[in-house]
Amino acid sequence: MDELKKIQSGIENLDEILGGGIPDFSVNIITGPPGSGKTILTQQIMFNNATEDGKSLCFTTISEPALKMMRYQQHFDYFDVDKIGKSVIFIDIGEIFRQKGLMKSMETIVEYVEKNMPKVIVIDSFKALHELAETPHEVREFGYELAVNLTTWQAISFLVGEYTEDEMVKEPVFAVADGVFKLYTEKQGMQDVRFINISKMRGVNYFRGDHPFTISNAGIKIYPRIKTPLYPPRYEVTKERISTGVKEIDKMMGGGLPKGTSTLVAGGAGTGKTLLGLHFITEGIEQGEPGVIVSFQESPSQLYEIASGFGWNLEKMEREGKVKLLYTSPVELSVDEHTAHIKDVVAQIQAKRVVIDSLMDLEIATPNKVRYKDYVYSVVNFFKSNGITSLLTNEITELFDPLKITEYGISFIADNVVLLRYVELESHVSRALAILKARGIEHDKYIREFKITSKGLEILSPFTEYGGILSGMPVRQS
Numbered sequence: 001m002d003e004l005k006k007i008q009s010g011i012e013n014l015d016e017i018l019g020g021g022i023p024d025f026s027v028n029i030i031t032g033p034p035g036s037g038k039t040i041l042t043q044q045i046m047f048n049n050a051t052e053d054g055k056s057l058c059f060t061t062i063s064e065p066a067l068k069m070m071r072y073q074q075h076f077d078y079f080d081v082d083k084i085g086k087s088v089i090f091i092d093i094g095e096i097f098r099q100k101g102l103m104k105s106m107e108t109i110v111e112y113v114e115k116n117m118p119k120v121i122v123i124d125s126f127k128a129l130h131e132l133a134e135t136p137h138e139v140r141e142f143g144y145e146l147a148v149n150l151t152t153w154q155a156i157s158f159l160v161g162e163y164t165e166d167e168m169v170k171e172p173v174f175a176v177a178d179g180v181f182k183l184y185t186e187k188q189g190m191q192d193v194r195f196i197n198i199s200k201m202r203g204v205n206y207f208r209g210d211h212p213f214t215i216s217n218a219g220i221k222i223y224p225r226i227k228t229p230l231y232p233p234r235y236e237v238t239k240e241r242i243s244t245g246v247k248e249i250d251k252m253m254g255g256g257l258p259k260g261t262s263t264l265v266a267g268g269a270g271t272g273k274t275l276l277g278l279h280f281i282t283e284g285i286e287q288g289e290p291g292v293i294v295s296f297q298e299s300p301s302q303l304y305e306i307a308s309g310f311g312w313n314l315e316k317m318e319r320e321g322k323v324k325l326l327y328t329s330p331v332e333l334s335v336d337e338h339t340a341h342i343k344d345v346v347a348q349i350q351a352k353r354v355v356i357d358s359l360m361d362l363e364i365a366t367p368n369k370v371r372y373k374d375y376v377y378s379v380v381n382f383f384k385s386n387g388i389t390s391l392l393t394n395e396i397t398e399l400f401d402p403l404k405i406t407e408y409g410i411s412f413i414a415d416n417v418v419l420l421r422y423v424e425l426e427s428h429v430s431r432a433l434a435i436l437k438a439r440g441i442e443h444d445k446y447i448r449e450f451k452i453t454s455k456g457l458e459i460l461s462p463f464t465e466y467g468g469i470l471s472g473m474p475v476r477q478s
Helices: 036-051 064-072 094-100 102-116 125-130 135-151 166-171 247-252 273-286 298-306 314-319 337-348 359-365 367-384
Strands: 026-033 055-060 088-092 120-124 154-161 179-188 193-199 208-218 220-221 262-267 289-293 323-327 353-356 389-395 414-423 427-437 448-455 454-461
Touching: 026 036, 026 135, 036 064, 036 120, 036 179, 036 220, 055 102, 094 102, 102 135, 125 135, 125 154, 154 337, 166 448, 208 337, 247 353, 247 454, 262 273, 262 367, 273 289, 273 298, 273 314, 273 353, 273 389, 273 414, 273 454, 289 337, 298 314, 298 323, 314 323, 323 337, 337 353, 337 367, 353 414, 359 367, 359 389, 367 389
Parallel strands: 026 154, 026 179, 055 088, 055 120, 120 154, 262 389, 262 414, 289 323, 289 353, 353 389
Antiparallel strands: 179 193, 193 208, 208 220, 414 427, 427 448, 448 454
């Protein structure tokens, strides 16, 4: 059986979602409400594929004249004025349709196509032609004849229109189409997030679901949705240990953290979670291991200030390419887009250590808790499969109440769990540290007191004289 030939769209990650590109000679419908990005999507594909030997032909109708379309498209990087009239040809046929009607206008379309022999054909807007039809039957007849001709011309075609969900079910052209691209915008918190969904693509094992995308001067960039694998990725397990940057904690872990594992650090506000993360990152830099700090609370300026208070020049380390700070406001967070940014930054500096601070901010910013769990699971497994050691912090809201390490049962994802806890001792608030979990290694079972000094975390002796430390309200033992 011959392999299905495809063309590259030139839109970042769209070809990945389509399993390699857009099938050659396919008839595709691009639908969505006004302002969803339909025209930008098709124009970007047109310009990216336009050559002297393979032209792109765009028929504009009554919804948006060719001159107006070009006026707005010229602000995008993919727009090439030197291609206009040569390899990219715009034809305004709105007036022709008004004068001749649908069926007689088919001759004009055929004439232009046979004259230019294009590789890509766009009709924008195809839905606008419905308004010119005298009867619904005429629309169906025109659509069927057009689809037959498009296949005969051996070109990839895109029919753009603002179809409703009901029309997508009833309109015959959707049955004839090989591919259907649906673009829409969804309200998430205070922001509008754009999505693309490919609901149909004949002969292609494509990546189903809603994929967020952004529009910038470069055009459209798609962020494939996070997908939890059916089976955990295979990766080489090493016995090598790395330091947390705090010697006593390394001893409590039996020699340090196993390389490539994930560690959850849970504790109340101000217990030292971020500080432990800074210990972990700066120690890695001293060992020649670049690191990434993903923060939802402290901006880079705030982290510089915090780190400088303990003698670390984090700003200089970043200038030297040893660390990268990735700050995202929880208000503006899109989990799929953020995952892509993390992977890009990790690849950029070849990071060996990553800190995510904190999961609670991420959880609040993600209304869909299934997506939240998918995010954490996907990111942690990405780190593990690439030999990256990660440290994730999570804030416990109760100071002295019963413990709840994480919401929604995500603590199982971590290989190691470190608890930082406030303890009331004789009207004095102290801090306690315990290793609750260390997968596959023998670890210290004692609950130890610690304090924060100008040099960072200082681990002290175990609470041997008290019981009930983890309750936050210990009792002196006889």
